[in-house]
């Protein structure tokens with residue numbers, strides 16, 4: 001049987017966080033009443049002239065620098081011509097042969113293996129409007145209405161090289177890209193609201209082949225999970241065609257999340273179908289060195305640098321650091337928390353463990369998390385100092401979730417201080433030994449396990465408050 005290699009390239013559209021649209025002064029705010037953020041320019045009325053929003057160029061340069069691209073000091077806009085009801089102009093202003101950024105890359109880490117994924121280009125363009133179907137989808141609707149609020153909202157499209165070889169690599173690339181766009185503050189990256197959208201080009205080639213196979217472009221990938229599932233589905237679908245002697249056709253497919261399949265939309269159009277030509281209403285964009293260098297100097301700490309800092313300065317394991325930095329808000333929470341504790345690993349354990357579990361459960365992000373970073377740090381300190389056992393710390397954490405109170409106050413209110421008083425613990429040890437002569441005899445006969453039972457009894461009796469390390473040591477001492 002032939003073995004196949006999967007070849008994946010991603011095209012990511014990121015809506016830029018500008019206040020106004022790319023070529024007019026209409027608001028870019030999400031969720032306004034339909035057709036309230038529109039004007040003759042973004043509707044493409046005859047005679048209306050576009051004027052480029054400088055902030056769009058600034059954001060594109062910032063993203064390009066953060067993604068290690070060459071910034072093109074001379075770039076220009078083109079018209080991409082096509083008809084669809086959500087595009088009232090019948091063309092989209094985009095960049096074709098002279099985009100603003102070329103030749104970048106992102107380094108990803110999949111299961112400890114580093115890999116560099118190339119970025120072919122980044123170009124600026126405008127978004128289209130949105131169709132609102134009267135039924136569930138276009139084929140079950142009697143009519144559809146159009147909302148042009150999104151028409152003219154600025155985007156950058158980031159096109160990768162076909163460098164990814166598995167769904168995991170594609171996922172890692174998209175996660176890294178999303179984090180970089182968040183850190184540079186050019187996009188709010190809300191996949192569910194469509195401000196970050198991903199299309200995947202997927203093909204298979206027999207092992208040893210020198211040419212890529214025919215690819216299918218899958219659209220409508222609105223989550224990391226959808227990306228992974230769609231790739232896995234496409235690989236199986238194409239493999240089956242090839243193994244049965246068939247040929248994969250070049251086409252655009254859509255991801256049906258509910259049914260877990262890709263469906264054919266249309267045969268893939270080629271660039272020449274769009275009749276690209278230079279946008280006659282806009283002058284080319286010419287950048288100067290001072291502008292680009294000013295943006296370069298102002299770049300914030302990026303995820304990879306932050307990860308290196310957490311490892312080098314705070315001694316975090318690479319795995320913990322990579323998860324924390326992959327989410328900008330989580331990284332900021334972490335930085336805030338470690339200001340008041342020396343136990344960085346303790347904070348990481350909470351963030352990756354109970355805090356993440358709670359956030360997932362509630363379906364919220366860390367930005368909406370009510371526990372203050374300083375309070376989480378206090379909880380870590382109380383555990384480290386031996387005031388709380390890890391079991392009781394979880395109990396205090398559960399109380400902190402109900403209303404952000406200081407864990408020190410909660411420990412007092414709930415009477416949860418760990419008992420580390422030697423006299424008090426000795427008293428418990430003696431009581432339990434007297435009540436369990438059989439276990440004592442077992443221990444003396446060499447059954448080490450008996451001590452676990454006795455520790456358990458003491459912890460139970462102390463309602464979990466006895467310091468378990470002391471209990472263990474004093475039990476042994478007493479029985480020997």
Ligand SMILES: [Zn+2]
Nearest residue numbers: 024026039042
């Ligand atoms: Zn407008």
